[in-house]
Amino acid sequence: xxxxxxxxxxxxxxxxxxxxxxxxxxxxxxxxxxxxxxxxxxxxxxxxxxxxxxxxxxxxxxxxxxxxxxxxxxxxxxxxxxxxxxxxxxxxxxxxxxxxxxxxxxxxxxxxxxxxxxxxxxxxxxxxxxxxxxxxxxxxxxxxxxxxxxxxxxxxxxxxxxxxxxxxxxxxxxxxxxxxxxxxxxxxxxxxxxxxxxxxxxxxxxxxxxxxxxxxxxxxxxxxxxxxxxxxxxxxxxxxxxxxxxxxxxxxxxxxxxxxxxxxxxxxxxxxxxxxxxxxxxxxxxxxxxxxxxxxxxxxxxxxxxxxxxxxxxxxxxxxxxxxxxxxxxxxxxxxxxxxxxxxxxxxxxxxxxxxxxxxxxxxxxxxxxxxxxxxxxxxxxxxxxxxxxxxxxxxxxxxxxxxxxxxxxxxxxxxxxxxxxxxxxxxxxxxxxxxxxxxxxxxxxxx
Numbered sequence: 001x002x003x004x005x006x007x008x009x010x011x012x013x014x015x016x017x018x019x020x021x022x023x024x025x026x027x028x029x030x031x032x033x034x035x036x037x038x039x040x041x042x043x044x045x046x047x048x049x050x051x052x053x054x055x056x057x058x059x060x061x062x063x064x065x066x067x068x069x070x071x072x073x074x075x076x077x078x079x080x081x082x083x084x085x086x087x088x089x090x091x092x093x094x095x096x097x098x099x100x101x102x103x104x105x106x107x108x109x110x111x112x113x114x115x116x117x118x119x120x121x122x123x124x125x126x127x128x129x130x131x132x133x134x135x136x137x138x139x140x141x142x143x144x145x146x147x148x149x150x151x152x153x154x155x156x157x158x159x160x161x162x163x164x165x166x167x168x169x170x171x172x173x174x175x176x177x178x179x180x181x182x183x184x185x186x187x188x189x190x191x192x193x194x195x196x197x198x199x200x201x202x203x204x205x206x207x208x209x210x211x212x213x214x215x216x217x218x219x220x221x222x223x224x225x226x227x228x229x230x231x232x233x234x235x236x237x238x239x240x241x242x243x244x245x246x247x248x249x250x251x252x253x254x255x256x257x258x259x260x261x262x263x264x265x266x267x268x269x270x271x272x273x274x275x276x277x278x279x280x281x282x283x284x285x286x287x288x289x290x291x292x293x294x295x296x297x298x299x300x301x302x303x304x305x306x307x308x309x310x311x312x313x314x315x316x317x318x319x320x321x322x323x324x325x326x327x328x329x330x331x332x333x334x335x336x337x338x339x340x341x342x343x344x345x346x347x348x349x350x351x352x353x354x355x356x357x358x359x360x361x362x363x364x365x366x367x368x369x370x371x372x373x374x375x376x377x378x379x380x381x382x383x384x385x386x387x388x389x390x391x392x393x394x395x396x397x398x399x400x401x402x403x404x405x406x407x408x409x410x411x412x413x414x415x416x417x418x419x420x421x422x423x424x425x426x427x428x429x430x431x432x433x434x435x436x437x438x439x440x441x442x443x444x445x446x447x448x
Contacts, residue, residue: 053084057106059115105333107340117405125331128159150396162329164364170321176304189309196311203285218289219271224410225322231397232409240438243431269421309390320391406445
C-alpha cells in the first residue's frame with residue numbers, strides 16, 4: 001500500500017521509509033465532481049477477446065502478492081476474463097536485467113519516475129502510449145494533470161510511457177497531545193512557512209525534564225519533490241543547476257527550522273530518522289513528511305496524531321509539493337502493448353479508484369467524490385486525509401533525460417543538506433559544494 005512507501009519510491013536509493021506512496025478517464029460523466037460514473041469512460045476492444053497473458057514486474061514491494069490479486073488481478077479479470085496476469089516483485093532473486101536477458105521482459109512495470117530511469121529506459125522497454133490513447137479516444141482530462149505533466153517532463157520529447165496508479169505527497173503530521181499539553185491551537189492547512197516556523201519555535205521547550213522539539217523534516221522528499229519545481233541538472237547545459245537564488249530560498253526555509261534553539265536532533269541529522277523520532281519518542285510536535293509515512297505509526301494507539309496540508313511559500317500560497325506517483329509503465333517487448341494498455345485502463349476506472357481511495361491509497365482521478373472517500377475504510381479512518389488535495393501539486397520540472405538515469409543528483413543534494421545541519425555551515429557553502437559534487441558525477445558519467 002501507498003502508506004508503506006515513501007521517498008524510495010521516487011528516488012531509487014531511498015525507499016527507507018514506508019511511500020508513498022492515481023489514474024484515467026471517464027467519458028460520460030466521471031468529471032471533477034459528482035458520483036463515479038457507471039461507464040467510467042472505459043474503452044473496449046476485440047483485441048481482448050482472445051486469451052492473453054500479461055506479466056507485471058513491480059519495483060514496489062509494498063504491493064504484495066495478496067494486494068495484487070485483490071486490487072489488480074480481480075478487477076482486470078472482472079472486465080476481461082480472458083486475461084491472465086502474472087506478478088513478480090523485483091529483488092535480488094528477480095532482477096529486471098535477468099528477465100530481459102532471458103527473453104521474459106514484462107508487459108507492465110510498476111514503479112516511479114525514478115524507477116523508470118533504472119528499470120525501464122536502460123532496457124529499452126519504454127513505449128509511448130499516445131497512439132493507443134488516440135485510437136481508444138481515452139480521456140486523460142479525468143486524471144490529476146500534474147501526474148501526467150511530470151511523466152512527460154521526465155520523458156524524451158514529452159512521451160507518455162505509462163499511466164499513474166496512485167500518488168503521494170508531503171503533508172504535516174502533528175501530535176495532538178503535545179499541543180493540548182501546551183494549550184496551543186493545532187496547526188492548520190494554509191499556513192505559510194514563516195507561520196509554521198514561528199509555531200515550531202513556540203512548541204520547542206523543555207517541560208518537566210522533557211525536551212520537546214517543535215518540528216522535524218523528512219528532507220528527502222521535501223528536496224526531491226520541492227514546491228518550487230527546481231531541477232537539479234539543467235536539461236540543456238548538462239550542468240548542475242542547484243546553486244541558484246531559488247534553491248537558496250528553499251534551503252534557508254528548511255534550515256530555519258533547525259536554527260530554532262533546541263530544535264536540532266540530539267544525534268546526527270537524518271531525514272528518515274526524523275520521522276521515526278516523531279512517533280517513537282513522542283516529543284516532536286510536528287513533522288513534515290510524505291503522507292504515506294503514517295503507515296509507520298497508524299497502529300500505535302499511544303500516538304494521538306492528525307495531519308494538515310504542508311506549509312507553502314507566501315508568494316505561492318496554493319502550491320504544495322510535487323506528487324510522488326507510482327505508474328504502470330507499459331512495454332511492447334512482447335507485442336502486447338495494446339492489451340496491457342486496456343488492462344490498465346480498467347484499473348483506472350472510477351470503481352477501482354474508489355475502492356483504492358477508501359483503503360487509503362490516494363487516487364489520481366480528479367473526481368471529488370473519490371478523493372473525499374480517502375481512507376474511509378482504512379485503519380486510520382477519521383483522520384484528515386482530505387488535506388492531501390488542499391494544495392495544488394507542483395509540477396516536476398523538465399528533466400535532463402540523458403543524465404537522470406546516470407547521476408543521482410537529488411541524493412547528493414540531500415546528503416549535503418544533512419551535513420549542513422550537522423556542521424552548522426551556511427546555505428551558500430552547502431549549495432556550492434553540492435554543485436561541485438553533482439558536476440563531478442556528471443563528468444564521470446559522461447566519461448564512461
